[in-house]
Amino acid sequence: MKNKKVIVAKFGGTSLACAENIRLVAEIIKSDPARNIIIVSAPGKRTRADIKVTDLLLGKHIELVMERFRDITDELGVDVDLAFDYENRLPDYVGSRGEYLMAKIMAAYLGFKFVEIGSGVRFETNTVIPGFYVVDKNGVVKTLGRGGSDVSGAIVADKVNADVYENWTDVDGIFDRDPNRHADAMLHEKLTYDEAREIINRGARVLHPRTLQFVEPKNIPIHIKNTFNPTGKGTIIG
Numbered sequence: 001m002k003n004k005k006v007i008v009a010k011f012g013g014t015s016l017a018c019a020e021n022i023r024l025v026a027e028i029i030k031s032d033p034a035r036n037i038i039i040v041s042a043p044g045k046r047t048r049a050d051i052k053v054t055d056l057l058l059g060k061h062i063e064l065v066m067e068r069f070r071d072i073t074d075e076l077g078v079d080v081d082l083a084f085d086y087e088n089r090l091p092d093y094v095g096s097r098g099e100y101l102m103a104k105i106m107a108a109y110l111g112f113k114f115v116e117i118g119s120g121v122r123f124e125t126n127t128v129i130p131g132f133y134v135v136d137k138n139g140v141v142k143t144l145g146r147g148g149s150d151v152s153g154a155i156v157a158d159k160v161n162a163d164v165y166e167n168w169t170d171v172d173g174i175f176d177r178d179p180n181r182h183a184d185a186m187l188h189e190k191l192t193y194d195e196a197r198e199i200i201n202r203g204a205r206v207l208h209p210r211t212l213q214f215v216e217p218k219n220i221p222i223h224i225k226n227t228f229n230p231t232g233k234g235t236i237i238g
């Protein structure tokens with residue numbers, strides 16, 4: 001039986017791109033005690049010309065990955081072992097290390113536990129979970145496709161019967177038109193699952209297309225929110 005409110009909160013790559021952004025994320029997490037099951041992406045772009053950590057990993061630019069994580073741990077003052085094997089490992093494993101290390105760092109910074117999605121795993125409060133991959137019963141890492149951390153968050157929200165699945169990103173929510181091209185674009189404050197599915201199927205890259213199927217059966221709402229404008233209303237789906 002559940003009596004406390006449970007928020008599963010997923011933070012995307014831009015929200016975790018550098019130490020400064022990670023501090024904002026930590027403030028958001030700490031501002032609501034119910035927000036205590038956290039899913040993280042790998043650090044994304046700091047500027048338009050920057051390269052996402054996942055792309056650096058898939059391109060085997062391990063030194064650059066190390067540099068990015070070292071900058072983050074130095075600035076946050078956390079002690080996390082950043083070494084991992086990349087020479088004898090499959091691409092799924094190497095590609096997933098951005099989320100793995102980001103979750104380790106976030107857990108250390110928040111004083112939360114690090115837990116991976118795998119068979120038989122129980123998710124507790126005060127947990128940080130790496131998005132983008134699952135660990136199968138043989139311990140093999142499988143990634144969920146690009147943008148797959150949205151799906152990870154939805155899987156966890158279902159498992160813990162969350163009251164809400166918050167998806168924190170770098171835009172205010174879902175708009176009726178592309179807000180970058182139309183100054184008068186209007187934010188959808190509320191959408192049904194069907195309406196959201198239609199918008200996603202039309203190609204809007206707000207959520208991974210497989211996200212809805214995990215939360216819809218239990219009617220868990222998805223709340224899309226902007227890390228860089230946390231007081232904005234966002235978009236509620238469901």
Ligand code: ASP
Nearest residue numbers: 041054132146147148149
């Ligand atoms: N980091 C992965 C990607 O760039 C997964 C994600 O961010 O959702 O696709």
